Amino acid sequence: MRSVPVSKLFLVLLGTTFLLMVVFSIRFTYKFAEFSSEASRLAQNLHDTSALNLGLRDKLNQQINLVYQQLEHVDPDFPGRFTAINFELGEQQTRYLKLNIGPQERLTVERIKTLQSELGIQALQIFYLLQSNDRTQAVLRLRSMKSLENKISDEFAGLNDLQTSKLREVQHQLSESVRTTNRAIYGLAAYLLISLLGFTILLRRRVLQPLRLLLEAANQVRQGDFSARANVKREDELGQLAHGFNFMAVSLAESYASLEHKVEERTSQLQDLQQKLIQAAKMSAVGRMLSGVAHELNNPLTVIMGHTELAKRRLISAGGDPKEIKLMETLHLQGDRCRKIVANLLQFARQEAPRLETVRLNDVVEQALQLREYELTTRNIELIREFDPDNAVFCADPNKIVQVVLNLLNNAHDAIREAGGLGKIWIRTAADGDQVRLEFLDNGTGLHEPERVFDPFYTTKEVGQGTGLGLSVCYGIVEEHQGSIRAENWEQGAHFTILLPKGDASVLTQPPEREEDMEQVSQKYKALVVDDEEVLVNMQTSFLADLGVEAAGAHSGADAIVYLQSNQVDLIISDVRMPGAVDGIQLYEWVGRNRPDLLKQFLFVSGDMIGINVSDFFLKCTAPRIQKPFIWDDYSRLVQQMLGHGIEVQ
């Protein structure tokens, strides 16, 4: 049943009470005024009628006395005097009848009037009888008059009774009015009491109780119990308030739950981010340190590898002692090993953005597998491919992904070797929503501390067996690709999972064509080698000479500028970092301004790309570059490409 609104109830109750009070007041006032008026009227009436009553009696008595006086002495003026009183009586009777009297009283006065009139006749007749000396008849008439007198007295007595009853009526009315007033007052008081009681009960049940329930529920909600509900099952204002409150509590609970969930999510994200920041901080610190170390190692390594390569070539071409050739190869190999270590260090430290291409995952992974598969097979380690038949496309720098694959293969190899027995490495590729998934599983020893494997320099190998940077490098490369890498153990060994963003197959990048072997240039060319280290200048000039390229050297950018101002060259090979006013980049810029024809014949040789300015420069610069320490085959191929295969071998 639909509840009547509380406000309406209260309004009705108060309105009714007020109306009753007003009606009572008006009625009471009216009644009181009416009674007062009536009482005054009655009192006046009583006064008037009493006075007239007395007056009539008095006049009648005068008339009667006059008559009796005639018995003693007949007064010739009797008729005049008698009729004069008669006239006055008539006037008084008329005045009486004009008053507001009741029918009984009116009739009584009329009867008195009639009797008085007859008495007047009798009186005059008595007088005339006495006047004519007929005393006997006069006495007889006197008896009739006496009878009339008695009747008149009786009528006056009746009149008195009527007036007495009138007085009693007034008293009765007064008592009745007082009783009625008292009843009305008691009734009003009772009604007010009942109204107050009703109001109190109504207030309590319809307002206070629901409010208490609401308050209890509100307190519960305040203390965190969002399941609290205000149990007010009505549809009036407070019922609607309770509905609103309950709805609000539900909404709060949902919002709180959602907020908690979001907070948990954010907390988790923040924790991940914190880990990443810590990792990145670690990486950055280590990277900065490594950058400096790598830079210092690159130049001597370049010299070592360059000279050992040169020496080996010359020995071979001169038909030298195979043992010495072997010695040179061993030296070059060790140098190359150092180069790789430095390259790894630089890779770890390098903050260079990957050159993203859209490539197929299986192809890139296969490229890396082919580099190590033969070696691994010889060590009884089987590579088991479980590739995605769709060969998903993803965005990545393929060279860096190859490096990641290689590092993970190395890690798996080391673990299998430690475990002993036949080794297996599973390589799985798959599409995973808007990402691609690459997994490496091995049956090696597993990971002792999977949560630390990506920390730099973390290694379980003995000193000298590894730098502990391989997996850190993988972590860095995957992070650069906006991906994620996770390490865990599975029942047989270690399990690495890499997730990378998918790519758009419509913009698939074609794999680069394999470069053909470069031959010696057939034409006589001239080159300028610029490097602040003389040993590197000498080594390169020697190497170039072997290629048939006449090379001059400059030990600073400024020297190079001086040389170029007065000499013609076909190729400029310059270090990037050089002390002095002009480094490699500034030399390049000078060439661009002053010798723009040589801009396409500019080759950079760089120890690292760690610095922000350097890395930024090479993001925009299209000049080729080669990393120190470089492989001479790569160096010579690049030189030949740039000179266009036209150098005559001497």
Add this chain to the structure above:
Amino acid sequence: MKRIITLAILALLVTPSACSRKPKRIVIGIALSASYHPAAILAAKEINASGGIGGVPVELLGLNWKVVSNFNAPDILRWASQFAEEKDLVAVIGHSDSSSTLSAAGYYNQHQVPQIVTIATNPAITNIGVWTYRLCLSDAAQGPALADYAVQDWGKRRIAVFYVNDDYGRGLAQLFEQRVREQGGEIVSSIMHRNVLENDDQELIRSAMMSLKKNGAPDLIVLFQRTEAARFTLRVVREAGLGSSILGGDSLGPPAFAKSNSELMEGVRASQFFLPRSEDARVAKFLKDFREYTGHDADYGEAFAYDAVYLLRDAIVGGGPSREGVKSYLDRLINERSQQTGVAGTYLLGPDHDARRPLYIVGIHDGVQTFLKTLQVN
């Protein structure tokens, strides 16, 4: 809010129309002797023949009341009560005599019923109540006027008065005698008797007449009596052979009495409220219609009853078909000192609710009234 305003407007529209709603009945109470009924009936018929009052016919209540000559207070009060309780009754015409009128007037004023008095002349009726209006003269005017005529115009000094001991005779005799004395006249005898003469009343009148004859006949014998008592007294006077002049009050005014008692009334002068002026077309029509209706000529009581009905017609038209409306109209006539003209003549209602109209003295010869003089009255 809109509903309240709509209801208020409807109430305002309804209320005036409710007030001006045509009544279903218009009732006039007739508290007169049966002899005066034909005049009232004639007036009502004429009014109804012309469409009634605002299209509503006039009804006369009380025609079945047989008023007896003896004063009967209970009967009077019973009828007065009946009149007052009749909700469509707008006024009462009556009563036929001063005693009845005085008895009923208090009741009518108490219950706020307009009363039109036609032939009751007692002075006490003046200002008896704001609901009572009188078309005839008060004895307070007639008594002194007759006394002045008797003494000054007629030259009579020694005057004997015979009067009925009721509100009519008593009042008129008192005022007449008082005025006579003031004028230097002498009241040699003042005989009071019952309305209906009993043996002792007759004996009293005879002995009084003998006494007058013995002591010297008065110049004038004044009769303030009703017709029955007057007839007896006139016979006694004629038998006594006093030779005195005789003057009668208005109760001896009806021409029919003079005509039917021509010998007794020969040479008698009487006061008269009504002079039938046949030169007035309306009066002539009334006289003609009344004669045709009743077979006899109209006297002042009938003329006043006729005028009373028409006065009430005018009051209902001008004030509304209610007791308050009639009263307000009559009060307006008083306030505006508006002269009214009826078949009984022209009159003016005074502030004391009494009419101001001329008093005539007529002489009777061969049973026919002849106009003698118009008396100046206040």
